[in-house]
Amino acid sequence: MSVHVFLSYSRVPDYKYVHRLAAHLSAAGVSVWFDQEIVSGERWVDVIKERLDSCAAFVVVMSPASEASKWVELELNRAEKLGKPIFPLLLEGDVFFRLSNVHYEDVTGGRMPSARYVSRLLNPPTTPVSPVPRPARLRGIPIATLTGHTEWVSSVVFGSDGQTVATGSTDATVRLWDLTDRGRPALTATLTGHTDSVSSVAFSPDGRTLATGSRDATVRLWDVTDRRQPALTATLPDHTHQVLSVAFSPDGRTLATGSRDATVRLWDVTDRRRPALTAALTGHTNVVSSVAFSPDGRTLATGSYDATVRLWDVTDRRRPASTATLPGHTHQVLSVAFSPDGQTLATGSGDKTVRLWDVTDRRRPAVTATLTGHTDSVLTVGFSPDGQTLATGGSYKTVQLWK
Template sequence: MSGHVFISYSHASDAEYVAALAEFLKAAGVPVWFDGKIVTGARWANVIQERIDSCAAFVVVMSPASAASQWVDREVNQAEETDRPLMPLLLEGKVFFRLNDVQFEDVTRGEMPSPAFVDHLRSLLHMSGVSDPAPVDSGHRRPVNHRAPRPVGSAAFGSFSGGLRKGTRGRLLVAAGVVVVVALTYGVARLNSRTSAAPSSSPSASARTSPAPNLTTFSRTASQRVAPPHGKAEDVLAVALSADGKTMATSSWENRVGVWDVSTPSAPRELTALTEHTGNVFAVAFSTNGKLMATAGSDKRVVLWDMTNPAAPREVGAVTDHTAEVYAVAFSADGKMMATGGWDKRAMVWDVSNPSKPRRLSTLSGHTGDVLAVAFSADGKMLATGSWDHQVMVWDMSSLPSPKRIATLTDHTSGVRAVAFSADGKMMATGGWDNRAMVWDVSNPSTIHRVTTLTEHTRVVLAVAFSADSRTLVTGSWDELVLAWDVSNPSAIHKIATLTDHSRPVYAVAFSADGRTMATGSHGDNLVLMWAVSNG
C-alpha cells in the first residue's frame, strides 16, 4: 500500500462535507485521496482504480446520493475485491444494504469522525509502512452517474485486525443490558519466558546485576467475552481495577461501562452496565480508595461515579470543559485531583475532593496534537501527558494552579499512546505508534532521562503498566502480544514473559494495587483476560 486513505462519496450532495473531512484528517496526520473535480474517460477510471488498489483504508461516506451513485458502487466493488479495509461513515439516510454487516460510524449531525476512528486509520497507515506521511489529495472528480447499487456480499471488519466493530450510534445501539459469556480456564497461560537480550540502547546482558531474580509468573484464571443483547461482541477499549482488586470496570465502542465483581478472579460476575455516556467510552479510572470512578468519552464529558456500592454506581458529577472527545483520565494517589486529556490538544487538572462539584485547577497547554495519555506519579508531584505530537511532557504539580513544565521528552518518533509511573516513583514508561516502549528514570525530576527502549513489539504499543512492587513492567500492543519485563534493575531491563492468549490488539493492561491480579483487554477478540500474578 502506498500510504493513503481513499474517500468515496457523492459529488452531487456530499462534496462540502468531504472537503471538510479531508482537511480534518490531513490535520490529524492522515493522508487522503479523493477526487474533487469531475473528469471523464477511461484514463481517469484507471487512476481511481489504482488509488483504491494502493490505499491503506477505504472510507465511504454513505448518503442517499452515494447509495444511488454508479461510481460509488464501482469503488466499493473494487475495495471489496482487493480486500481493502472498509471504514464507512453514515452521513445521511440508511446504511448501504450491501454494507449492512460492516461496522460504521454515525456522523449524521455533520460532525467529524471520533478520535477512535482516526486512530484506526492511523494504525492501518502505520501497518502499511507510513509514519506521519505528507497529505495527498487530488484536484479531480469522476463523472456523476446515478443508479441503484447491486446488493452483494460485504466485507466485514472482522477480516482484518483493527477495524471498527461497532457503529457509535444508530443501528447498533441496544438496550442497556449486557450479556456476558464467561469461559473459565485454569493453569499457566502460554508463556514464552525466554529472557531476551536488552535492546541496543540498553547495557549488555553481562552488565545485569539484578538485586534478586524476578520470578513473576502469570496464570490465566478467567476469560470474559462481553456481548450486548444483539449478540455481537464488544471491543474492549479500557480496563481498570479498584485498589482492593475486587471491582473491575471496562469500556467499549458502545456507550457502555461494565462494572464487574472480580473478588474471585476465576469467577468474575457482571454487576451492572452504565450507559449514561452518549458515545464511545475511551477511558476509565478508579480513585485509590475505590470510592470514585471516572469515565471519559467521545461525548466530550468525564463522568464521576460514587462506587460505594459497585452494584449500583451513582453519578455524582461531571466535567464538560473539553471542546472535543476526552481520551484519557487519571486520579492522583490521594484521590483529590484528576487529570484529563482530549482531542482538543489540552490536558486539564481538576480538584475532585468534592466530586459533586469538580473544579478545574489548571489547563496545560503546549501539545500540538491530541492528548492521548495522562498519569500522575505516586506522590502526586508530577503529571505526565502523552500526545500525538510525539512528545511526553512532565509537569511539576507543586506549582499549581500554574504547573511548570519540567521536561519535554521527544524520543518517540510518532504519537505517544500510553504513559505510566512506577509505584516507587523512580521510573516512568511510555508507549507509542513507533512500535516502541521506553523506560525513563524520573527519580530526579530535574534530570529525567531515558534508560532503555524496548523494541520487541512489532506494532503500536497501546498500553503500559507497572506491577505494585515496581519490579515488573507489562506492555500491550497492536501485535496482539502482552510482554512482561523485569525492571527491578533499570540498567538491565529484560523480558521475562510473552503472553499470547489474545488474538487481536491489546488496548488495556491493569494491575490491582496488591499486585496479585492483572487484567488485559483487547479490541477485536472482545475479551478481558484475568491473570493471577505470582512473584515466585
C-alpha cells in the first residue's frame, strides 16, 4: 500500500534527519514528499500548497528550529485548516504548544519512528480530522450531585448495568447509588465495616460482586446482587499495609490487589465466600498504587511509587512471571490503564506527565508518546470504550481529554 505523506520540517538543522526519515518511510511502503523534490523552475509556494492539499497525512518534525520556522507554521496552519491527520515527531526540545493535545512519537537522538507509527501512517484516517477542543472549552453539564459522604470521595465506578455507581470514601464507607433516573439518583445502600479510608472500589464484570480496598490493609468482597441489601461475603486480610488498588480480571475469576507493602496479590475469587490467595508478586521497591488487567486477562500492569511500571504474565495465576519493567517516569506512577484493544498502556505520574506505551510485545514494550500539559500530578487515566480518547485527571482540579 502506498500513502502520500507530507513532511514538514526546518531545513537547518534538521535536513539530514529528514533525509534518513524519508528513506526509512519509503522502505516501509510509505510514499513521502518533502521540499527536496521541488524541480528547478517550479513556483515554490504553489508546489507546497498542491502537495499539502493532496496529502493523506501530515508529518511534522518538531525541534526548536522548526517551531521558529515560518514555513512550518504556515504548513501546519493549512494542515489543521484542512483537517489533515497530523503525526508529530519530537526530534529535539519540547512539544509544540499547539500540538500538546495530539499524540506524538519521541525520536530524540535521531531515532527512526517505531513500526507502529509507520503502520498508522500506512492507514491514516480517511475522513478529515478536526482538532480536539482544549479542555478549557469543554462545557460539561452537571445533571445531579450525589451527597452523603462526610469526607473525600476517593474512588468511583459504574456497574456493568450502567445504572449503578459505587463510591468509596475516606469516611471508611462505600455507597451504592441507583442512577436509573439520572436527574434523581437514589442512595440504595451504605456499606460499612472498613476501619479506615476506602481507597479503591471495583465491580466484577457480571456486576454481582463489589471489591473494596482500604487503608485498614484489607479487601472486602460484597454480594451486591440486591443493591438494597448488599452482603459481605469475605474479607481478604493478607496484605501488611494499606490496600490502594483493586481490579477484577475480565473473566471475573481473579482479583488483583496492590498495596503500600510493595506487593501485588492475586486471589482466586471463583467462590466469593472462600477466596484463595494464589500468588504474591514482588519486585517493586515501593508502594504499588495501581493495578490493571489487559482485556484478554493474560497480562497485569502494576504502577508503583518506585517510578516504574511492571508487566506480568498471569496466564498461570499460581505462577505469574514478570515480563518487563517500564522505566522513564521521574516520579511515582499513580495510575495505569490498558486501551480496549490491549495494545497500548497509559501511565500517569507525579512527574505531571502521561506516557503511552506500545505493549503489543509484552517483553519489549516501547514508549510511543509523552503527554504534557498537566501542572501537577496525574492521578488517574482511562480510555474511552472505542479507544480513541484518553481522559487524564490531575490533582490540580483538571481533567484533560486526548485524541
